[in-house]
Amino acid sequence: MSSNVQQQARRQQQVEELCAATIRALSGQPDLHFRGKRLYQGEHRLSMHAPHHRIDTAVAPFADCRAAADGMALRLLYSDAELHRAHSPEKPVERLVFELLEQLRVETLVPAQLGGMAANLEQRFVQWSQDFHRSGHTEGSSGILLYTVAQMCWARLNARQVLEETEDFIESTRFSLATSMGTALAGLRHSRHDQAAYIPHAKAIAKLVDNIIEAQRAGQSADDDTNKDDGEETQQGFALLLEFDQDGDDDDRFASARSGISKAFGENRQGYTVYTTAYDREVTAAGLVRDAQLEEFRQRLDSGIAEQGVNVQRVARQLAAVLTTPQSDSWRYGEEEGRIDGRRLAQLVSSPTERRLFYQERQRPVADCVVSLLVDCSGSMRYQNEPVAMLADCLIRALDMVGASSELLGFTTNAWNGGKPYKEWVRQGRPPYPGRLNETCHMVFKEADRGWRRTRRDIAALLKGNLFREGIDGEAVDWACNRLLARSESRKILLVISDGCPADSATNLTNDAYYLDNHLKEVLARRERQGEVDILGLGVGLDLSPFYRHCLATDMSQVLDNHLFEEIVQLIGHRKRR
Amino acid sequence: MTNLPSIKPDTMRSVRELFGIDSDLQVPAFSQRDEYVPEIDEAYRFNPDVTLAILAGFTRNRRVMVQGLHGTGKSTHIEQVAARLNWPCLRVNLDGHISRLDLVGKDAIVVRDGVQVTEFQEGIVPWSLQRPVALIFDEYDAGRPDVMFVIQRILERDGSFSLLDQNRVIHPHPYFRLFATANTVGLGNMSGMYQGTQVLNHAQIDRWNIVAKLDYLDANEEAAIVLARVPEKNTEKGRELIAAMVSVANLTRKGFAAGDISTLMSPRTVITWAENCEIFRNPALAFRLSFLNKCDETERSTVAEYYQRCFGEELDESWLRESYTV
Numbered sequence: 001m002s003s004n005v006q007q008q009a010r011r012q013q014q015v016e017e018l019c020a021a022t023i024r025a026l027s028g029q030p031d032l033h034f035r036g037k038r039l040y041q042g043e044h045r046l047s048m049h050a051p052h053h054r055i056d057t058a059v060a061p062f063a064d065c066r067a068a069a070d071g072m073a074l075r076l077l078y079s080d081a082e083l084h085r086a087h088s089p090e091k092p093v094e095r096l097v098f099e100l101l102e103q104l105r106v107e108t109l110v111p112a113q114l115g116g117m118a119a120n121l122e123q124r125f126v127q128w129s130q131d132f133h134r135s136g137h138t139e140g141s142s143g144i145l146l147y148t149v150a151q152m153c154w155a156r157l158n159a160r161q162v163l164e165e166t167e168d169f170i171e172s173t174r175f176s177l178a179t180s181m182g183t184a185l186a187g188l189r190h191s192r193h194d195q196a197a198y199i200p201h202a203k204a205i206a207k208l209v210d211n212i213i214e215a216q217r218a219g220q221s222a223d224d225d226t227n228k229d230d231g232e233e234t235q236q237g238f239a240l241l242l243e244f245d246q247d248g249d250d251d252d253r254f255a256s257a258r259s260g261i262s263k264a265f266g267e268n269r270q271g272y273t274v275y276t277t278a279y280d281r282e283v284t285a286a287g288l289v290r291d292a293q294l295e296e297f298r299q300r301l302d303s304g305i306a307e308q309g310v311n312v313q314r315v316a317r318q319l320a321a322v323l324t325t326p327q328s329d330s331w332r333y334g335e336e337e338g339r340i341d342g343r344r345l346a347q348l349v350s351s352p353t354e355r356r357l358f359y360q361e362r363q364r365p366v367a368d369c370v371v372s373l374l375v376d377c378s379g380s381m382r383y384q385n386e387p388v389a390m391l392a393d394c395l396i397r398a399l400d401m402v403g404a405s406s407e408l409l410g411f412t413t414n415a416w417n418g419g420k421p422y423k424e425w426v427r428q429g430r431p432p433y434p435g436r437l438n439e440t441c442h443m444v445f446k447e448a449d450r451g452w453r454r455t456r457r458d459i460a461a462l463l464k465g466n467l468f469r470e471g472i473d474g475e476a477v478d479w480a481c482n483r484l485l486a487r488s489e490s491r492k493i494l495l496v497i498s499d500g501c502p503a504d505s506a507t508n509l510t511n512d513a514y515y516l517d518n519h520l521k522e523v524l525a526r527r528e529r530q531g532e533v534d535i536l537g538l539g540v541g542l543d544l545s546p547f548y549r550h551c552l553a554t555d556m557s558q559v560l561d562n563h564l565f566e567e568i569v570q571l572i573g574h575r576k577r578r
Numbered sequence: 579m580t581n582l583p584s585i586k587p588d589t590m591r592s593v594r595e596l597f598g599i600d601s602d603l604q605v606p607a608f609s610q611r612d613e614y615v616p617e618i619d620e621a622y623r624f625n626p627d628v629t630l631a632i633l634a635g636f637t638r639n640r641r642v643m644v645q646g647l648h649g650t651g652k653s654t655h656i657e658q659v660a661a662r663l664n665w666p667c668l669r670v671n672l673d674g675h676i677s678r679l680d681l682v683g684k685d686a687i688v689v690r691d692g693v694q695v696t697e698f699q700e701g702i703v704p705w706s707l708q709r710p711v712a713l714i715f716d717e718y719d720a721g722r723p724d725v726m727f728v729i730q731r732i733l734e735r736d737g738s739f740s741l742l743d744q745n746r747v748i749h750p751h752p753y754f755r756l757f758a759t760a761n762t763v764g765l766g767n768m769s770g771m772y773q774g775t776q777v778l779n780h781a782q783i784d785r786w787n788i789v790a791k792l793d794y795l796d797a798n799e800e801a802a803i804v805l806a807r808v809p810e811k812n813t814e815k816g817r818e819l820i821a822a823m824v825s826v827a828n829l830t831r832k833g834f835a836a837g838d839i840s841t842l843m844s845p846r847t848v849i850t851w852a853e854n855c856e857i858f859r860n861p862a863l864a865f866r867l868s869f870l871n872k873c874d875e876t877e878r879s880t881v882a883e884y885y886q887r888c889f890g891e892e893l894d895e896s897w898l899r900e901s902y903t904v
Contacts, residue, residue, distance in 0.1 A: 018897055021838040021880045022887065025829040030836035062898050070887070113797070113825035116890030570876070 009543035009553035012037075012058040016545075019057070019069035026073035026117075036546035039072055047085075048075055050103030051096065052128035052150075067124030070117045074106040080195055087199045089206055093213055097146070097206035101153055105192050105202075108157045125154060129163050138169070142213045148173040149181075149209055156185050157192060180208055272474065272519040273435030279420050282479075285410060285443040286458040288467060297460035301389055308560045310394050315565045316401035322573035323404055323491070324365035332362045367404035369491040370448055371395075371572070374480045375462065376498035377412035377443065378471030384540050387556040388497055389462035392445075393452075394565070396459065400452045405489060408445035408459060411476030413438045413469045418506025425510070436516070437506040440472055442479050448487060473502040474519035481533045492533045493572060496548070499540035520547055536571050550574060582612060582666065582709045586753055593633065596662045597624045605637050607663040614666030614711065616657045621806035623799070625655065631790035632659045636712070636755055641733050641785065643718065643758045646792035648771075649844020652759040653716050655792065660712050665755070667712045670702055672721035674774060681728050682741065698744055707732060707739055710753030718758035719775040726782060732756065733785035758786065770840070794831055800824050800845055808852040819861060822888040823848055826865075829884040839877045843869055862893055870895060 016034035023039070024032050031042045037057050039046045053068040060068075075081075084102055089095050107125075110118045129151065137143040148170040155162040162170070187201035286294060333341060338358035348357055373392050375381070381388065392408055399406040413419065419439045425431070445462060446455040461467070477496060484492040502516035524547055527533055537548030544551040552571045554564055587606035593599055596607075608615075628644060632655065635642035644652045653669060660667040683701035687694055706713040715721070715729075731737040732750060739748045762768070764778030783789075794800070801820045805812050811820055827843035834842040843851075847869050854864035865885065870893070873881055882896040892899055 014897060018879060018883050021833060021836075022829075022883045024836035024838055025833035025884060026887070028832045028835065066883075066886070111825070113821040114887050115822060116885075117887045119890045120887075 007555070008058050009539065009541070010555070012543060013545070013551075013553055015057050015062060015065050019065050022066070023069050023073045023076070026070070027076040029076060032076075033549070034545065035549070046072070046076075046081075048072055048103070049096075049099045051100060052125055053103065063120065064124055064127065067120040070110075070120050071103060071107060071124075074109065075103065078106045078109045078195075083195055083199070087203065089203065089210075091210055093142075094203075094206040094210045097149065097209050098202055100150060101188070101202040101205060102195075102198075104150075104154055104157050105188070105195070105198055108192050122158075126163060130165065133166050133169070138166075141216050144170065144173055145209060145212060148177065149205065152177065152181070152185065153188060153205070156189050159189070177208075181205060184208075271522065272515075273433075274475075275425055275434040275437045276421050279414060279439035280441070281414060281439070282442045282444070284458075285445045285461040285467070288443075289461045289464050293464070294457050294460055297463040298457050300386075300463060301393060301460050304386060305390050305393060308390060310390075310560055310565065311562055312394055312397050312401070314562065315394065315398040315569065318566060318569040319398050319404070319572070320365055320367065320402045322569055323367045323369045323371075323402060325368065326363040327366040327368075328361040329364045329366070330362045331359050333359045335360045367399075367402045368489050369493065370405040370407070370484060370487045370489040371399055371493045371495060372407040372409060372448075372480050372484050374476060374494060374496045375408070375410040375445075376471050376473065376476075376496070376500075377410040377468045378498075378500070378503060379468050381471075381499050381540070382465050382468035384499060384556050385462055385465065385468065387560060388540065389459065390560055391556070391564075392462065392497075393459050394560070395568070396446065396452050398565075405448040405487070406446070406452075407448045407480075407483065408455075408462075409476075409480050409483070410443040410445060410462070410467070411471065411473070411479070412441050412443065412467060413472065413504065414441045415439060416469055416505070418504075422506045430510075434510050435507075436472060436475070436504070437510050438470060438472065438504050440475055441469075442476060443467070470504040471498070471500075471502055472504055472507070472516060473498065474516060474523045477520065477523050477527070477535065481527055481535070484533050494533050494535045495538055495568075495572070496535065497538045497540065498544065499542055501547075517547075524548065534574075538568065538571070582614070582711075583751065585610070585612070586710055587663075587665075591663070593629075597629050597659070599624060599626045599629055601626075601630065603630075603633065603637075605633055605663065608665060608710075611664050612666045614668060615664050616661040616667050618661045619654075619658055621809075622654070622658045623803050623806060624658070625792060625795065625799075628655055628790045628792050629659060631788050632656055632757070634788060635757060636660075636663060636665065639735055639752075639755065640787040641735075641756050641758075642788040642790060643760065643783075643786040644790045644792055645760050645763050647794065647842075647844065648761055649846030650792045650794060651845065652792050653714060656712070656714055656757050656759070665712050665753075666710060667714065668702070668706055669714045669716055671716045672718055674720060674722055674776075676721055676725060678725055678728050681725070683743070685743070698741075700741075703729065703732065704739060704741060704748050707748050707750045707754050710751055712755040712757060715756075715758040717760065717775075719760040719762050719764055719772075719778060721776065723776055723779045723782070726778070729756070730782060730785070733782065763789070771842075794828075794845065797821070797824050797828060800827070800848065803845060804848050804852050807849045808856065810856055811852055819855070820852060823851055823861070826884050826888045829887065830869075830881065833880065833884065838880055839873065841869075841873050841877070861889065862891065866893070866895075 016037075020033050020039070024030055029041065033040055034057070039048065048071070050071065053071045055064050055068050057065050079102060087098075089098055107121050110121065129147070132138065132147060138147045147166075151162045151166070151170060152174060161167075162174075184201040184204040188198065188205075191197035191201065289297070334356045335358045336355050338360035341357055341359045344357040347354055373395065375388060375392065396406045396408060415438065418425070418437050421437050421439060425434050425437055445458050446452075473496075477494070480494050484494060502520050504516060507516060524535060527535055528549060535548065535550070537544035537551030539551060539553045540556050541553070543553045550571060552567055554567070585608065587608050589607050589609050590604045591607045593601045593603040593605055596605070631642055632644070634640050636659070644656065646652050657667060657669070679701070681701045681703045683699050683704055685696050686699045688697050689695075690697075702713070718726075732739050733756065736750065738750065740746070741748060760775075761772045762775050764780065764783045766777040767773060767775045795803070801817070801824045804820050804824065805817065811817070827845075827848050830839060830841070830843045833839045851864055851868040854868050855861050858864045858867070862885075870878055870881055878895040879897040882893040885891075885893050886896065
């Protein structure tokens with residue numbers, strides 16, 4: 001079951017990758033990417049809500065994702081978002097229709113050369129219509145109204161017949177709308193090349209639809225429960241379509257599937273606060289484990305790695321290709337060209353045919369780079385600690401071979417449920433929004449200056465299960481970044497290995513659910529802007545894309561295969577970008 | 579064979595007539611063809627701006643550099659202008675190993691009357707300088723900047739050339755012309771595509787009077803070029819095919835600009851693809867053989883997406899196919 005979820009996350013990542021690449025190529029805008037199933041331009045979420053392109057990239061068939069990507073690219077190309085927003089009506093129903101009509105408009109403007117794209121879009125619209133109809137959304141009066149309007153506008157804009165399957169079904173609604181919508185409908189087709197001229201017609205139709213629905217609702221509440229058989233389900237389906245209005249403002253910077261807006265975070269002037277840092281610790285992890293136990297852990301780790309059959313040499317070669325740059329470090333003598341080697345001139349006199357008199361600079365690949373692995377030591381990671389430790393050990397060994405420095409860090413808390421800060425907060429009379437309410441514990445497993453050989457035993461401390469408590473990601477990422485910034489290497493990479501969102505029960509209870517989430521996002525966005533540290537997310541059975549711009553979902557429950565390492569190397573080299 | 583140094587342009591020709599460009603300009607041309615005049619390619623289509631820039635080089639004795647991405651036909655453009663003016667023309671490919679001696683000339687041992695004598699042999703620069711020749715430095719940015727100082731003086735319009743080895747000063751022939759083509763503007767290999775190009779000295783770049791930019795063309799224009807090259811495709815269906823091919827090429831260019839793929843399709847690739855279509859009778863196969871196999875393996879699925887958008891069919895490299903077979 002869980003491996004299913006992971007496969008899905010990986011699939012979603014691939015699909016989004018391909019779709020985003022296509023959108024970028026079609027629109028010519030390089031800074032587009034998906035984050036949490038939504039399209040972002042830089043840090044800014046784009047608002048596109050046409051109902052037939054609202055798909056879930058994790059489960060929807062690839063053809064539908066393609067069509068949605070094409071639709072988005074067309075919106076970017078042919079629709080002025082500012083103009084659209086300025087004229088977007090207030091009422092949810094009107095807005096939905098307006099959104100839909102704008103999307104349908106741009107879809108008529110597919111360039112003739114892009115035949116495949118036109119086919120994708122047409123297929124998607126037909127598919128959506130069928131799904132909408134077959135799922136029973138058209139049973140309700142507002143459902144059929146919306147459906148009919150969509151069909152009529154699509155048919156008119158594309159100068160084709162309405163969908164044959166439902167032609168009879170919508171006949172009566174269509175007939176009743178024909179006169180009131182006639183002028184606007186003709187206007188749609190006529191002005192489809194000019195957004196400004198198109199808007200009044202689109203708005204007229206939106207208004208009309210809204211009026212009819214209002215009238216229906218009024219009539220419904222008049223004869224009250226008699227019409228209850230209209231079906232809860234259809235109402236729900238309809239509400240689902242209108243949902244994007246409650247989704248919050250389009251300008252918000254953070255929003256995603258699993259995460260939300262923290263009120264506490266927004267209301268607090270300083271943003272993120274810490275109740276007290278008095279009990280926070282930074283420790284050497286090996287010091288928390290008895291020596292004998294450490295020895296035993298190391299043996300377990302070694303035998304585990306031996307079973308996996310990871311080709312560390314190969315990982316090192318792949319890492320070298322990504323991390324190293326050529327630098328000249330010495331000379332090569334006895335070359336056939338280059339600078340003349342004075343010591344060999346005598347040889348030239350004695351044997352004139354000998355041509356190897358020159359010397360050249362030798363270029364060597366050098367990894368001027370430090371990689372920091374930051375492991376989330378929250379409670380749930382405890383069940384993954386063995387594969388994570390093996391992964392970290394192999395990566396550190398490979399990095400050592402390449403000549404890059406590496407750090408292994410972990411973050412957790414000293415206590416469950418808030419510990420001493422929580423008690424202190426209770427004693428102070430529970431002031432509102434206390435901020436982070438726990439004692440953080442930042443652990444150093446391996447410092448960058450010590451090689452793998454010297455720290456083998458320290459790394460094994462990751463196997464100690466009761467170090468794993470709660471996770472406060474934002475501060476830990478900040479801490480790890482600051483450690484990296486103090487290093488002299490020119491390239492700094494932080495790889496965060498985590499299986500979930502930040503979680504700390506005391507903080508979440510006293511603030512709200514997304515408080516730590518929003519802080520993590522803020523930290524990541526800030527660090528990304530600064531651009532000094534390259535931050536990558538490695539999700540253990542989870543897609544971390546709502547947080548990390550560059551991330552990878554992995555499945556650690558099975559063997560650590562070479563393919564996984566290959567993907568991690570690609571992630572480090574940004575070959576798999578989001 | 580004609581005595582090259584003595585001939586000069588003797589007629590005036592209309593630009594509109596020769597190049598099909600809307601301009602009233604008249605340009606000097608030679609009435610007879612020399613062996614150095616390149617062959618005329620009837621199918622060649624001239625880009626108006628670049629053609630005018632090159633013609634300014636020929637008529638007003640300006641030094642013209644044409645810069646643009648690979649496969650846009652920079653050198654051919656200059657050559658075809660010269661071909662139509664019957665102007666003798668010499669193409670020199672620069673590389674990192676061209677030395678001063680190659681350009682200026684060197685002492686060589688020759689056998690004269692059965693005796694070995696040392697004689698100075700002029701390099702390509704002094705030779706052309708004394709003749710009515712258009713000298714084209716191809717891949718100008720591949721030449722080492724320190725070596726390229728050799729041409730510093732002749733980049734000036736009437737700059738004469740001193741042969742240090744012979745204590746001789748060469749004055750340029752009044753109809754000597756100098757052109758260069760380059761992928762970069764002398765600022766080095768920014769895109770990572772042009773390995774081996776040099777960062778050039780800007781005192782020298784400054785001496786080029788005209789820098790024309792020849793980048794990828796408008797889609798219709800490009801389609802017309804491909805059609806001219808592959809006339810077999812000039813049917814209703816063929817034109818549609820070419821339009822779709824050009825749009826795939828355009829997507830790869832934008833994808834390259836966005837950093838999604840590291841190779842792009844040049845107009846030359848599109849032409850090759852169209853030609854290969856004639857051989858294999860299958861656009862998808864021809865596409866694979868002419869472009870897709872040059873791409874990195876991880877990028878092929880992205881390119882397959884571009885292809886699907888334009889042709890509406892799946893390539894074997896498509897992610898959809900891959901995920902089904904896995």
